[in-house]
Structure formats: structure tokens, C-alpha cells
Amino acid sequence: MLCGTFTPIFCCGFLQYIKYCYEIAPHLDAKYTRKSFLLNDAVLPKRKTAALCGCFFMRVRTRGFDGGARICYTGTIQIREARDMQAKRVWAMYWSATDTTKRVVTAIAGQAAQALGVPLAEYDFTLPVARQGAPEFTADDLVVFGTPTYAGRVPNVLLKYLATVKGDGAAAVPIVTFGNRAFDDSLIELRDILSDNGFVPFAAAAFVGEHSFSTTLAAGRPDADDLALAMQFGRNIAARAAAVTAETPVIDVPGRARDERTYYQPRDRAGNPADIRKVKPKTNDACDDCGLCAKLCPMGSIDPADVRNYIGICIKCGACIKKCPKGAKFYDDPGYLYHKTELEEGYKRRAAVSLFL
Numbered sequence: 001m002l003c004g005t006f007t008p009i010f011c012c013g014f015l016q017y018i019k020y021c022y023e024i025a026p027h028l029d030a031k032y033t034r035k036s037f038l039l040n041d042a043v044l045p046k047r048k049t050a051a052l053c054g055c056f057f058m059r060v061r062t063r064g065f066d067g068g069a070r071i072c073y074t075g076t077i078q079i080r081e082a083r084d085m086q087a088k089r090v091w092a093m094y095w096s097a098t099d100t101t102k103r104v105v106t107a108i109a110g111q112a113a114q115a116l117g118v119p120l121a122e123y124d125f126t127l128p129v130a131r132q133g134a135p136e137f138t139a140d141d142l143v144v145f146g147t148p149t150y151a152g153r154v155p156n157v158l159l160k161y162l163a164t165v166k167g168d169g170a171a172a173v174p175i176v177t178f179g180n181r182a183f184d185d186s187l188i189e190l191r192d193i194l195s196d197n198g199f200v201p202f203a204a205a206a207f208v209g210e211h212s213f214s215t216t217l218a219a220g221r222p223d224a225d226d227l228a229l230a231m232q233f234g235r236n237i238a239a240r241a242a243a244v245t246a247e248t249p250v251i252d253v254p255g256r257a258r259d260e261r262t263y264y265q266p267r268d269r270a271g272n273p274a275d276i277r278k279v280k281p282k283t284n285d286a287c288d289d290c291g292l293c294a295k296l297c298p299m300g301s302i303d304p305a306d307v308r309n310y311i312g313i314c315i316k317c318g319a320c321i322k323k324c325p326k327g328a329k330f331y332d333d334p335g336y337l338y339h340k341t342e343l344e345e346g347y348k349r350r351a352a353v354s355l356f357l
């Protein structure tokens with residue numbers, strides 16, 4: 001039975017190796033002078049995918065090239081240089097409705113760029129317009145990539161967009177923030193997303209940010225101590241970045257396996273699951289129709305013609321509530337308010353920052 005299962009896999013792998021020797025290697029040799037070449041340039045015009053199967057990693061050494069070819073379950077083939085990474089640019093890339101993730105990610109990336117003596121670039125994909133595109137990364141980039149934790153995971157409204165952000169061998173540092181409860185599976189999920197998309201996640205961290213629902217839960221975080229940790233972490237990843245290669249294993253972080261991950265479920269007073277998905281903020285008479293909330297809603301859900309009207313979903317990100325200059329947006333839904341109070345009462349202790357390097 002076992003033999004029956006493994007024989008085709010072994011044969012398939014062997015055939016791919018033969019295919020590599022006869023079809024791929026000569027092209028690599030011919031093209032070795034181009035530092036950034038990938039297999040798609042050499043053999044598979046326009047596409048990085050090949051109708052290959054099997055899964056194994058092989059070391060590729062040809063004249064002037066020392067790298068790795070990984071043929072994945074999905075039938076994709078990725079070839080990356082295994083030389084030490086020379087970061088030529090550091091990126092701060094983040095989604096951040098109430099700016100806590102932005103503050104952490106820019107502190108880390110800023111220090112990393114300074115330590116490496118390279119430029120810092122920023123890509124903020126909080127607003128819908130920014131999610132119509134993404135930077136084109138290369139193996140010369142070091143990307144500090146942040147999202148908050150929502151219900152113990154990467155916010156699910158971002159998943160479709162995140163699948164479009166390709167790493168092409170860039171070194172990456174996944175960062176999540178969380179509002180003093182727990183980051184559960186968000187960091188491992190973000191790490192996996194980046195790794196699946198061709199990044200090399202070699203370090204990671206979870207920082208605490210003031211909870212989106214509250215002004216007392218983790219109030220003011222990231223604070224000066226958190227930012228000092230973030231900056232030190234930035235210098236540490238810069239020191240490590242030079243040793244990152246295509247073969248660097250993904251950083252080990254806590255969290256459940258992909259098929260075991262669930263979303264954190266708020267409960268009502270009776271302990272039953274509370275569904276607050278349809279809850280939207282109300283607007284009081286202090287509103288002077290300045291229109292700011294409509295401009296900054298990450299879902300584009302506030303009608304610019306009438307800010308009391310919603311034209312899309314509300315993810316309870318807190319941006320319109322916390323950033324309204326008049327304090328005019330508020331929630332009055334009992335389920336939402338109960339959940340907020342429960343969190344504020346239950347998580348008073350100072351949650352720790354977790355660093356993985």
C-alpha cells in the first residue's frame with residue numbers, strides 16, 4: 001500500500017529532475033549574467049508556472065549562479081538566488097485603520113533602513129484605492145509587513161487583496177498588532193500568506209495596539225516602551241537580513257495549523273455567540289458634515305453625500321469613531337457594547353510584545 005503510494009511520487013520527482021537537467025539547467029547557464037533572472041525569463045515567457053508536479057527542493061549551481069529551485073505541490077516552480085541578500089530598500093507596508101499598526105511597522109522599518117543605510121519606502125493599503133495595486137518587490141527588498149489582528153486572525157476582508165501581493169524573493173517580516181487580548185493565529189496566518197506569495201519571512205513580531213473598540217483597553221499603545229522595542233527589533237532584523245537566502249526556513253511562530261484555525265467568537269451575556277457583523281455606527285448632532293469619515297473608512301462604506309448613510313459593510317475598525325474631530329460617531333448596539341465592556345474588564349493586564357528572530 002505504502003509502496004503503491006510512494007512509487008509514483010518518487011518516479012514523478014525523478015522525471016522532474018531529468019527534465020531539470022535537460023531543459024532548465026542549460027537555460028540557467030545561458031542567462032546567468034542577469035542577476036535578477038527567474039525561470040520564467042529563461043524558459044517560460046510571461047509566466048512563473050509550469051505544468052510540473054511533485055514537491056522537492058534542489059540546489060542549483062551553474063556557472064555564476066548559486067540558488068535554489070523549488071517545485072511546489074501547486075505545480076509552480078520558483079527559482080531564487082541563494083546568495084546573501086543585499087537589501088537595497090526597506091519597505092513599511094501595512095493596513096492600519098487606527099494607526100497603531102502603522103506606528104509599529106514604520107518604527108521597525110525606519111530603523112532597519114537606517115541601520116542598513118538604504119532608502120525607506122512606504123505602502124499603506126488601508127484605503128480601497130490603495131488596494132487596487134501593490135509594489136513590485138524583488139529579492140533586493142526587505143519588507144516589514146503589518147496588519148492588525150481581527151477575531152484572532154488576519155482581517156478576512158483583506159485576504160483577497162493579500163493574495164495579489166507577490167514577493168518574488170523579497171525578505172519579509174510579518175508584524176501583527178492586537179488589542180491586549182491575544183493574537184491567536186493572526187501572525188502564523190500572515191506569515192503563511194507571505195510565504196505562499198514568494199516572500200521569505202525570516203523574522204516576525206506581535207505588538208500591542210490600543211483596541212479599536214476602546215480608549216481604555218491598551219490605552220495609548222504602542223507607547224514609548226513598545227516603540228523602543230520596535231526600533232531595537234528593526235536594528236536586529238537589519239543585522240540578520242544579510243544572511244537571508246531563498247533557502248532560509250520560514251520563521252517559527254505560535255499558532256495552529258492551517259486547517260485548524262478558527263475565528264474568535266464574541267459571546268453575549270448568556271454565553272451564546274453574539275453576531276455583531278451588521279452593526280454600524282450612529283452619528284449624533286455634533287457632526288458638521290466635514291466628510292472626513294467618508295474619506296477614511298477603509299471599506300469605503302460611508303456615503304460622502306450623507307455621512308449618516310452607509311453604502312457598504314462596517315468592519316468595526318474604529319477609524320470613523322476615533323478620528324472624527326467632533327466625536328460624532330458612536331455605537332449603541334447592546335451586543336457590541338457588551339462585548340467591548342467584557343474585553344475592557346477581562347483584559348486589564350499589560351499584554352506583552354512577542355518577537356521572533
Ligand SMILES: Cc1cc2nc3c(=O)[nH]c(=O)nc-3n(C[C@H](O)[C@H](O)[C@H](O)COP(=O)(O)O)c2cc1C
Nearest residue numbers: 096097098100101148151152179181182209211212
Ligand atoms: C473587528 C475587530 C476584531 C479584533 N479582534 C481582536 C482580537 O481577536 N484580539 C485582540 O487582542 N485584539 C483584537 N482587535 C483589536 C486590534 O487588533 C487592535 O486594536 C489593533 O491595534 C488595531 O490596529 P490598527 O490601529 O492598525 O487599526 C480587534 C479589532 C477589531 C476592529
Ligand code: SF4
Nearest residue numbers: 287288290291293324
Ligand atoms: S468626521 Fe465626524 S464631523 Fe466629519 S462628517 Fe464624519 S461624523 Fe461628521
Ligand code: SF4
Nearest residue numbers: 297314315317318320
Ligand atoms: S464605518 Fe465601520 S468600517 Fe467604516 S470607518 Fe467606521 S468603523 Fe470603520
